[in-house]
Amino acid sequence: MSETIPASLDTDLRALLADVLGLAPARAAAFTAQTPLFGALPELDSMAVAGLFTALEDRFGFVLEEDEIDGDLLETYGALLSFVACKRGHG
């Protein structure tokens, strides 16, 4: 399995996080693959997580299965990016 995640997907995902969570774009741009999200960002409570999942579905055109809905998905920025890339058929 290749690990080619398009740069545009990375950019789009950072922009979506900034939009939905109201983060400064510079803060979202500074995320690394290891940056923790769920439990580390005060903006990200359970209601925000659900809103973020909905925004991900709208923006990237996939549907999350119920067993995929989990805080683990949001453990780090890298985990979320890999998941979105996988759902989109990359990587």
Add this chain to the structure above:
Amino acid sequence: MRVLIVPPLFDEMNRARAMLVAVMRDLAAAGIASVLPDLPGCGESVQDFAAQSLNAWRAATAAAARHFGASHVLALRGGALVAPPALPGWALDPLHGDAVLRPLLRAAALAARARGEESGVAALLEQGRAQGLVLGGYRCGAALIAGLQGATMQGEGLRALALADLAAPGPAPWLRQEPAPAPALAAALAARVAQDLGA
């Protein structure tokens, strides 16, 4: 001409409120009157939220339209589900009832899991349909949850507007966890309404 504004449902209502007030000011500047009533059980309404249903909200928006002599309706998001069916107008980014329920049920399922309970979305929906459920901090009656499931946009006269149709930069305020002003979107929406009304 007078435009009745039907706000989004649940928390999106709060997040969109500042933008809707900006839309009303922009409409007024174009010479168009508008009204933004609170749905029963919401905002400053003294009614019990737990007693509400889509039909109760539809009856209320229809009564408000008669009371204020509204000629058109502007509904946002889930508000399109409870707009008065007889009026022409616009529905901005309208949602099906299932799309209103989904994030609320997911949040409830995540919160339940965090408490160590195994209540999935399907189980919570069944529970809500039978006996009501607290969703997103709102005490929802069984009728509201059952009504939302499978509900579709009301009003044959409503024209669906996508955000892309308005070409306004910036995120939709109702998706943001932290409210932020959206003057460009408000101006674009008011301009579209004024243009369609020939004002």
